[in-house]
Amino acid sequence: MTKDAKDVIIIIIKIVEKAYEPVTLNTIEKNIPSMYKPGKKKISLLLNELINKQEIFSWPYSKGKKRFWNKDPDIYSYNKTFEILSNTPLTRVELQNKLQKVMFGCSKSKAEEIRKKNILSLIKEKRIFQHPLLFRQKTARFSTSLPDPAPYLTNLKKDFLKICNKLTKSGLTIDKIYTSVCKELTPLNLPESEKKNCLLNNISQNKRLNYEKIIIKTILEIEPDVKKQPLISIEKLRDKSDIPDNIFDKNILILADKGKIWLHRHAYPANAKKKEVVIDKNDNYYMGIVFRN
């Protein structure tokens, strides 16, 4: 490769790197300083070379034009799908329309292809959930959170009020009926671990479960002066936060991914007890956390 070609490659990488969205061949050509301009054919060849080396990525066509960017479209669309669904539950079509926009105007068929692929893998990884159909709903919705049980209980509420009407006439108070219903529905015979789950489910019956908030609250309880960035052991945090172990582990890693906490590795993981560590998918054993300011 000539020295000139090397220079043009550096320039192309910089143009693609600086761009806020995928750029077309024309845009790249326009932005190359005139003294380096090698012609469209040469640029196209260099772009193919960079794509083969995975230095840049080829993006889905928009308005019939090929586009290039430094972000992998597969990873980008995957993350965006997750992000979109974390805001509100959406149907397939709603998601597809949003994806078409975030993918900077790709074709409908491409957006559909992306949507299908990503929904499939996100569900498989249990990062998103398909919500059961509600009364009058015809298409399923998808979200990063589990369905809120409240809307599904509307009929139950109506039935309960009917029963209340009947029984109050015979002299029973609503409080007594309610206590009796609670007794009937409390899962007394469940094992301890399940009871813990139920208890936690009850905490946010009408809201989205938010274990992250519980963990952060516990961190602040253990070390109120987080500005000093003290190290809190996983063992202590686990004990105090009182969340089932698997959910605790998952949420610690999510908090770290979101940049809310730092994780500190254990130097001798072989000697560590299960309670003392959180393990990520790469087999890193973390023993402590530090709240990031």
Added chain:
Amino acid sequence: MANPFISAITTDPWDSIEENSVSEINKNAFDLCCTSLKTIPNQKRTVSLLFHGEPGSGKTHLLNRLRVYAYSQQNLHIFISVRLQSSPHRFWRYLRKSFIESLMHKKKQYTQLEKLIFHKLKIISGKKTIKIKELDYIIEQLGVQCSLSFNLCSIIKHIVLKKHQKETLSWLKGLSLPELSIKKLGLSEKKNSCKNYEEEDIAREFILEICRLAGHKIPVILCFDQVEALQRYQKGDPESLFAFGQAVGAIHDQTNNVLIVSCIQSFFIDLLKNSVMESDYDRMAVYQSTLNPLTKEQALKLVYMRLKACPDITKSRIDFLLLKYKKELNFFISDHGEVARKIISKCASLFNIWEKEKLPETERFSTLDAFLTKELLVRETLTKKNLEPSKANDIIQSSIPSILNIIDNDWKESEKELPNGIDMILYNKNSKTGISFCNHENMKKLVVKLKHIDTLINNKQLDKIILVRHKDLQINKTAKKTQLYFEKLQKENTVITENPDNTVLSALESLRSLLSDAKSGDLSKSGVSVEFNSVKNWIESKLSDSVKDLLIKITDKEIVLKNHGKFDPLSDILEIIDKEKIIEVAKIAEILSLSTEEILKSVKKSEFKIGLLSNSPPVLFQFINLETNIMDN
């Protein structure tokens, strides 16, 4: 082209780093150091800081930055760095030696100690130059003002006049001096005592004297690195940490100008807290800070600084390489961040691939056995170069308990008060061996010690006593009494004389430093810390004959090496599988130069991490633990 990432990991606070630092990395911790340093002269009080971080998070680098910062200040600062690779029984003596070694570091043409003394003399005299005839009077004034001992005042005079430099240095380090040298230096000799605690007291008083000499206007930065290395035994050593806590507490209370900085690994914080007294912990950790992993942005800045500091790389090349690093590090560093050591190591291997097309010999896969053998050899060579008989006591006392405990974890060092003449007692359920260091240059002191041992034999407190005297140290022909005692003791059944030479001592010292580095997370292979257990297993199967012989003398037992002297390749197999994920057994056998049977035998021990497909050809693969998978919940 030189790789800008090779040797870029700070292992010593005295390394030169000015060009490589990124101020944003560990900013909180560094700012805390600077603020505390300003507090000392203003508030006339000692301040202590405790830093914790993962192995490779930049603890030593932080100390280095602190030293550079302190040296750049207008007023004089003293910087002392102590790697805690010592026995708790010799803690103060070790600290004294480390103090002096740090004080002897030169900045421009003068050592820190010379600068300190000249500065103080200038203040006392009020002049820039002092006449020799005035010197005695001014030093006397200095002694009175700072409550210095007669001996230290005499030594100060020799330092100023640059006289008897070798003897002066030996005295400062607390080493034994022959009577002639003591006379030459004009020192007053205390009554001949060989009690362990008295020697520790003397060393402690000396350190406090140096701090008093500096006074509150000259802050003394006292950095403790590798605190984990204080632990002598595999199953914890609270006594050592307790002694460390007591020492820090004493320095905190008895000085008013010290910035005590202790660096430990994150996982160690609870163990330290539980091992030291609560009041000592409070004194040790008046302020705390954490050294966190680097973010992607910080990592890129670090890469940029390293590339910029390399004169062979042009600016346009830096831009190009930076883009490539950005892409690679984007995948390498997770959103949790990554420690500096791993990032630098990754960058070093990437640089080799990009710039040299293929990996140099040193960068190809090396087995843990080969790595540790090489590491030990390098350490042995370096130790031998600077080895003097005067170091024998320190080396034996700090190395033997931990090495012995690895070979047989029943053996420990006694924490009880030692009888006169004995420096260390090693014991197990059935046996008690006393060790007496007889490496004295001063024959008067040696004879007193031998007398004590003679008395001790009759008491039968110990099953065996080993007299240690370096092979190169001769007993003066004129020292008849000493010779007589030696001869008498050698005839006793329970007394053994051991004359270690430099080969044994360097082997012991290298093993100790290897263990200490492993305990402190400072022993890294390709950027990853080698676990203490791996080093322990390796020592168990690879102990040299010279060290083995010495251990046999102590324990009276034959030492059988694990696996008949062969090191288990499991850790290497795990490392390769971690990289390759799936690989033929034959291929691994080829990389490790072992037979397929040996590989399969080793793999069976780790069924939970390695899977085996016994088809033809047999293949190994990495197990992914679905229970630990974040996505699986």
